[in-house]
Amino acid sequence: MNLPAVKHLFSRPEGRSKLEIRLARSGILFMTPLFIGLILFFVVPVAKSFWFSLANVGVTPDGYQTAFQGIKSYITALKVHPDYLQTLVTALINMAKTTPFVIIFSFFMSSVLNQRFKGRTAFRLILFLPVIFLSAAMMTLDSADRLQGAMDGFGAYKDTFGGSSVSFTQQLSDYLAAANISESTVSVISGAVDGVYRVIELSGIQIVILLTGLQSISPSLYEAAKVEGGSAWENFWKITFPMVSPLILTCFVFTVIDSFTSFDNQVMQMIDDTAFKGNFDFSLSSAMGWIYFAVIAAILGVCTFILSRMVFYYDR
Amino acid sequence: MIADTKRARVSGVSALAARAERLEKAKKIAPWLWSAVRLLLLIGISYVILYPLLVKMSQVFMSRADLDDITVRWVPRHFTLENVRLVGALMHYWPALLRSVGWCGGLSLLQLATCTLAGCGFARFKFRGRNLAFVLVVGTLVVPPQTYSLTLYTVFQKFDVFGMVSIFNNGEGASLLQTAWPMLLLSATGMGIRSGLFIYLLRQTFRGLPKELEEAAYVDGAGAWRTFFSVLMPNALSTMLVAFILSFVWQWNDTFYSNLFSPGFTTMIQVMRGVRTTITQYLGGWQTLSDIYASSLVNTATLLAVLPVILLYIICQRFFVQGVERSGLVG
Numbered sequence: 190m191n192l193p194a195v196k197h198l199f200s201r202p203e204g205r206s207k208l209e210i211r212l213a214r215s216g217i218l219f220m221t222p223l224f225i226g227l228i229l230f231f232v233v234p235v236a237k238s239f240w241f242s243l244a245n246v247g248v249t250p251d252g253y254q255t256a257f258q259g260i261k262s263y264i265t266a267l268k269v270h271p272d273y274l275q276t277l278v279t280a281l282i283n284m285a286k287t288t289p290f291v292i293i294f295s296f297f298m299s300s301v302l303n304q305r306f307k308g309r310t311a312f313r314l315i316l317f318l319p320v321i322f323l324s325a326a327m328m329t330l331d332s333a334d335r336l337q338g339a340m341d342g343f344g345a346y347k348d349t350f351g352g353s354s355v356s357f358t359q360q361l362s363d364y365l366a367a368a369n370i371s372e373s374t375v376s377v378i379s380g381a382v383d384g385v386y387r388v389i390e391l392s393g394i395q396i397v398i399l400l401t402g403l404q405s406i407s408p409s410l411y412e413a414a415k416v417e418g419g420s421a422w423e424n425f426w427k428i429t430f431p432m433v434s435p436l437i438l439t440c441f442v443f444t445v446i447d448s449f450t451s452f453d454n455q456v457m458q459m460i461d462d463t464a465f466k467g468n469f470d471f472s473l474s475s476a477m478g479w480i481y482f483a484v485i486a487a488i489l490g491v492c493t494f495i496l497s498r499m500v501f502y503y504d505r
Numbered sequence: 506m507i508a509d510t511k512r513a514r515v516s517g518v519s520a521l522a523a524r525a526e527r528l529e530k531a532k533k534i535a536p537w538l539w540s541a542v543r544l545l546l547l548i549g550i551s552y553v554i555l556y557p558l559l560v561k562m563s564q565v566f567m568s569r570a571d572l573d574d575i576t577v578r579w580v581p582r583h584f585t586l587e588n589v590r591l592v593g594a595l596m597h598y599w600p601a602l603l604r605s606v607g608w609c610g611g612l613s614l615l616q617l618a619t620c621t622l623a624g625c626g627f628a629r630f631k632f633r634g635r636n637l638a639f640v641l642v643v644g645t646l647v648v649p650p651q652t653y654s655l656t657l658y659t660v661f662q663k664f665d666v667f668g669m670v671s672i673f674n675n676g677e678g679a680s681l682l683q684t685a686w687p688m689l690l691l692s693a694t695g696m697g698i699r700s701g702l703f704i705y706l707l708r709q710t711f712r713g714l715p716k717e718l719e720e721a722a723y724v725d726g727a728g729a730w731r732t733f734f735s736v737l738m739p740n741a742l743s744t745m746l747v748a749f750i751l752s753f754v755w756q757w758n759d760t761f762y763s764n765l766f767s768p769g770f771t772t773m774i775q776v777m778r779g780v781r782t783t784i785t786q787y788l789g790g791w792q793t794l795s796d797i798y799a800s801s802l803v804n805t806a807t808l809l810a811v812l813p814v815i816l817l818y819i820i821c822q823r824f825f826v827q828g829v830e831r832s833g834l835v836g
Contacts, residue, residue: 208723209631215729216630220638223623223704226694227641229666234656235648241656253659298550301543314822315551320751389553450649457651464655471655478652486647 242475262476295395320393431501624707
């Protein structure tokens, strides 16, 4: 019998002191609440939801019954349901349209806010505001107003003629239409104006993240570049950009996740409505959720893979 | 001949000098120009962000006569607090405010405690399964809650941990719906609103602290908890504050979880959802809905509902910006 090997099984692993083992134990203690939560309120419900999507879920007086039925619900969602595919594609296109702008805008704004000038604090305060109340409280109301056609994107204000409130974009397109500009041009312009608002609204946290990145770049890098005679342009492309590129990736992931988990997302609404309104089709609802998740995960995976090749890591 | 070349050289020199001078001038003007453009840009963007707020704010203090008067646009002519008083009464503002502050504050504190401990655990302790646990934490961020909201609902409908509850409850799990328990449990176990993000933030912060700090504490014989409370946590306070503010705000604005588990709770956001109906009923029917007076009352209600959050932000903004800078999100 190979005694040292057996002994090794019971002795502590090499390179770990008694202290480290004790610390590892308290580390686990630190995380006990999280572990409980992860298992009870994440792993179990997610697994159950996956099972639901593959089963026929019937509601009974004292709960529900499930019977395995394969991928029927997935087929229903993709082939039979009248709107699902359409809504899914629209949501993806919207996301593809806004994400690059959000990234570029937040990168630009964080560079601007990183410079030294008077009133910087005030502007930072204002630009972080959307993080604070990108809010249901404002949003539920604004969308309700949208229904009555009184408020839109820029909020309402008193119209000089009617005494009723008209949206900024609406007014703008009215002016443009009055100036004999073709309808398609008007719609492009007002679309862009609405887009600007949306991009600004969505960029709050991204600006915060990139700003932290910019401030953590060591000044010595710029000093070295100065000695070597680097221009501002070169500094930007050879120091600033590579150094924050990991954070641009983070921002990208965050923007995508934010846009597809946000509560005004059409697909999310549909998933919710399928489960809780109408005929309580839990299986279909779960299947829709999983298809959506799979699509997003695939997009995130591919984009992250491509982007991570371009990202520069300082201490790799 | 010689004079010619000399003249040519002189004129060349003067041209060079003129160019240099122009460059010098451009160098002097360029920063000014950039500052001006930057200022314009920032003012424009700030305007876009503040616009909805300003509009709502201007209407709050307008009397009914001002609202109907087309010449009054931004500044009220007859300053009045009547709207605020009326809407406050309709919303039952103070009780709702107290309830919401207590509810959101409590949940945020619970969430913060768990997330801080977990963040520290991820950053500072090595144990088996750490990476798997972190992947799961990121997973909570990536998997939309709507996907498993239904099954989470069923978890609380018959809440039972390893058959422990059913022993006392005639073999059945207890229903925790319509109580405060689901949100309390979720927050306390790090599964509340966007807990994953806070765990990530705090992990980054704890990772950024120098190892020497705690090593010194361990050498002096302090245990893990003592070290955490007296050495690590004080250095992470600013990030914790950021996490607390964000958590509070998201809790304040949350309709998803509260509709799922406890739609009966009259927190501020739930009051807000019904406020349009309340106001139109008070004014006498839905036909008043498009009335500018009704709309200004709704705007007043919105402002009153977000006011506490904005105040919190303004009070904490200094620490907020600092904390965000210190969290060193790199990597």
